[in-house]
Amino acid sequence: MTEMEKVYNPSELEKRIYADWEQGGYFAPSGAEKAFSLVIPPPNVTGALHMGHALDETLQDILVRWHRMLGDSTLWVPGTDHAGIATQNVVEKKLAAEGRSRHDYGREKFIEEVWSWKKRYGDRITGQLRLLGASCDWSRERFTMDDGCSRAVREVFVGLYQKGLIFKGLRIINWCPRCHTALSDVEVNYRDNAGKLWHLRYPLAGDSKRFLIVATTRPETLFGDTAVAVHPEDERYRDLIGQEALLPLTDKKIPIIADEYADREFGSGAVKITPAHDANDYEVGRRHALPSVTVLDASGIMNENAPMRYKGLTREKARDLVISDLEEAKLLHSIQDYQNKLSVCYRCDTVVEPRLSPQWFVDMPRLAAPAVEAVRSGKIKFYPERWSKVYFDWMENIREWCISRQIWWGHRIPVWYCECGEIICAKETPAVCPKCGSDRLRQDEDVLDTWFSSALWPFSTLGWPQKTADLKKYYPTSALVTGYDIITFWVSRMIALGLAFMKKPPFHKVVIHGLIRDEQGKKMSKSTGNAVDPVELIREYGADALRFTLASMASAGGQDLKLSAHKVLASRNFMNKLWNVARFALLKLADNRFAPEKSLADEWILSRYQQIINKTTDALQKFYFGEMAQGLYDFVWSEFCDWYIEMSKLGLHKETLLAVLNGILRLLHPLAPFITEELWGRLGNAGRIINASWPAADIRLINKSRETRMAIVIELVKAVRNIRSEMNIAPGKKADLIVLYSKDAVNEALTEAKTYIQQLAGVEKIDLAARLAAKPRNSSHAVLDGAEVFVPLDNLIDLQAEIARLEKEKQKYEDEISWLKKKLTNKNFIEKAPPEVIDKEREKEKNCAEKYRIVDEQLKALKIS
């Protein structure tokens, strides 16, 4: 055993210990029968660790370390996501800084560029996971675009295609004019927008003096209008149905049609129909066989279908010009302020354009049914349970999932087109067309939604489609730990595809936690500058402190977590406390003078320790991380350090100290792996704590009578300390104690614990008596449960201070008694409350009354003197 440094220095030891674990192969599963497995929600490969990851990974690592200590064959699969659009955007931005675009490179070269980017930054986030202490099995590290995952993607695609569950279709999809790609419904965010509703006048073709007023938020799309719709039962327009209107600013005529989609209550009741630029209008267009005219190109620029004057303008510029032109033409009826929502791209925040285009879709409505059933039947459970509602709401209203993206970085769609018209969907690149034999095949240009490969993650990472040993042993995984924000993106799709291809759900438990917010409760983001960097916090306070903080904030309800450096500081202080108590233990153990027998303090702490084992284990089973952390914090600081250690200074029982201290280290290890490993070693334990066994409570050591006795001692010490402090007894000055007891338990407790009291309360002489000839004069006074305590003061007592103290005390008892009296004289209470409750209240009343009597007596005596 070496002497410990006085200062706890996390950064040095954390680095050393992680390397030791990794080199020692401690993260790989060992051969036990029972399996526990997690797959990491893969962070973006070129990203940096943010607070959300830190929380997610901490919670997973807690479970993993706990199960490893339980002796399970524990596997945590790490990996990263290629993050199609996000990564491509980052690389494009870099190229743009050099004045180039991806088109200057061409597809092949550009992808090479992204791969080299990936190689350069791919290690950053995994390195940061190591800093956090994540004990994942790095030998099994995966990437969503590695060979295995890519093979799984093709296998699933082809499988779904053959069943008709993947198909290509012409739809209005969400199009990001900046990313130049389609997006799925979940990739669109909504933003409140203080916009305008423009009321336009469309002249009638038959009578250009008459107008139809249509209301729109998107006047620039009017060039794509191919009809105006009114409600079929709208009396105002009945005569116009079948006639034509003149499209303003053009020489086009468009039909006036009847469709129930037109809302009579809204605006004038007539609505312009732009099938190519609005999903609803598209449906109307289909019902009425209207043509679709696209007026905006892929970048959101007006194209040749708009009059020359507008061609080449952005959406925004075109809108302004259209409005001013309409005004000039006296075709603008009115403008109204209008609150609506803008759809924006979740990657770049650009306003999304509904766009008609051919895309690939997964038939989610068909795949969703078994996925809903799995949760409904309880095969998969959400923790907390309420999140299953979000899941159901999503899955039961699920729509087709648009999976094709018009970007280059990603899994290329495994579909080839032959000149002969044949479409070939295959796992491997076909050499020739099976129909005509031509070798001139052209692969589909699109890549798949990033979330497509993520959806396969629980089984692709375990080796599927190969029948690997890992797959057999570790699928289904034991749990999924993630934030509620990706239930729709990820959880739902993993469940659906896991069931479709593995016939078993990918996990049985979904542990949902809240999102990290700043001190004000705002979302952390780089752009607002309120993001706290976990790596910075680790550097400053240590990974253990950060982990402990995150875990203790993860409440059972899964609320969002407001993080501040203050909290991490408090956790760091706790680690420091732990460090020092171990230091104390080492000093004492080197001393080599031990008490031969267990004392009251030993029996008490052993009893308390058994209970904290159970409490910690319980909390873990329920995924109550906050409760786990809080419980251990209180036990270690307020019981073990404040009382047991202080008492053990009078005579240390070596076995007890070591048992409890080592137990604490093991219980804390999942939360604070580094310091516990370090101290475990310093205390001379064999092996590593990372694979030490999880403590099991020995209920024979739970001893309530010793706990009761200790409670008496603590109560007395606190009472004396209070007197010392309030009566200004100098800290170094020893006091005397006269205890007048009315319960034998007090006499026994104080007799047994005499030396503790002397030490902890700064007391010299203790006189215990069942009765006194006269109560001591010139003393400060306290009343306990079953005893009266006098602390004689050698200089004249400050009467006013003492009276004030006792008056306060008296008031407290008075309040409580009146409350209890009211209760106990309530007939209903006596008749209906359970007898044990009544007894308890009676007992309380008796005790209070007695204490009140004593304090009152003492006060009277003081006032006379």
Added chain:
RNA sequence: GGGCUUGUAGCUCAGCCGGUUAGAGCGCUCGCUUCACAUGCGAGAGGUCCACGGUUCGAAUCCGUGCAAGCCCACCA
């Protein structure tokens, strides 16, 4: 428009199945170089548990309504 969550000490929160003198951390006040720790020790101050109803012998805890805050979902131009 639908749904969810939250409202407890100055701040951040814990209080699960109703009976606690309503707790913790930070902050605050007072006193301490007590030989593990001033990243510490001891003692305190501070709360009509958002409001109003209801259920109950009994509610911070269950139910309803209202107010306030936040989030998610939804194709009304």
